[in-house]
């Protein structure tokens with residue numbers, strides 16, 4: 582397999598040029614596509630030195646974690662739950678390691694990036710699925726354990742973005758299909774999250790970064806023309822690039838603000854209702870359908886480009902089988918209504934179109950119909 586390198590650094594101008602006031606610090610140096618074991622040989626060229634530690638979970642160990650551990654003669658970290666307690670336990674074992682490698686999806690990366698930030702090591706991520714844009718984010722979504730033994734979401738913590746991301750297309754293309762759909766869905770959500778952020782800028786004078794907007798829209802543009810061939814290796818490579826660009830948008834402002842608006846609040850509500858049967862990006866894309874309806878009805882600053890509007894968003898959800906996954910989850914109409922009227926109350930500090938209009942039942946019912954949620 583040929584090695585291809587993709588860099589986002591040249592897309593990030595110094596903060597003075599952008600004029601936004603955000604730091605524009607972002608440590609991701611390189612994104613490499615190729616055979617993972619071949620690319621590991623190149624780590625010293627990128628100033629990644631041993632001793633190495635490899636984070637994985639039960640599933641990703643089988644996907645390629647085992648091979649990575651063996652090739653690098655690495656110390657092993659088996660991640661069970663994405664909690665602060667577990668991250669702290671692993672941190673105590675990192676001690677003399679110089680490079681941490683995360684092999685996996687959300688939970689493994691979230692734990693590893695918190696540990697690497699605290700231990701000040703260099704950091705490599707090998708995603709096993711192209712499922713969400715947090716891969717290259719500098720924030721870590723960790724949970725606490727309640728007295729009843731349940732995981733309670735505590736928001737994102739300061740962490741570190743990877744220095745290098747390695748995508749092996751054979752691996753990410755073989756990920757479960759719902760995780761691939763989830764990745765496409767998570768990129769679509771930028772269309773509502775950016776407009777929510779602009780509401781914050783225009784109504785409350787919130788700081789805003791035009792470069793972050795540009796990166797998020799470049800992510801959207803990388804996949805907006807992908808159709809039902811979304812599972813092909815070429816489409817998945819574009820998806821991987823989009824996930825990196827979207828992560829960089831959040832990275833340079835050190836916040837999930839550019840990539841997580843009202844649609845993610847609704848998505849989280851649906852994820853919890855379906856006990857995570859609906860994966861992150863699919864749930865959030867459904868949130869985007871509902872919130873694109875609200876923006877289209879109420880926000881004069883909503884996109885004028887046809888390809889960013891509700892009809893086009895819906896068409897993508899159809900082509901990428903996101904609506905099929907939604908249908909399989911069999912969610913009653915009432916749950917969509919409740920997600921619209923209630924979900925934003927859990928994040929009062931992040932101003933979105935839901936916070937602006939605080940939809941009551943009647944408007945929520947109207948939005949469910951308008952976005953044709955019953956399929």
Ligand SMILES: [Zn+2]
Nearest residue numbers: 713714767865
């Ligand atoms: Zn997301």
Ligand SMILES: [Zn+2]
Nearest residue numbers: 599601790792
């Ligand atoms: Zn900026």
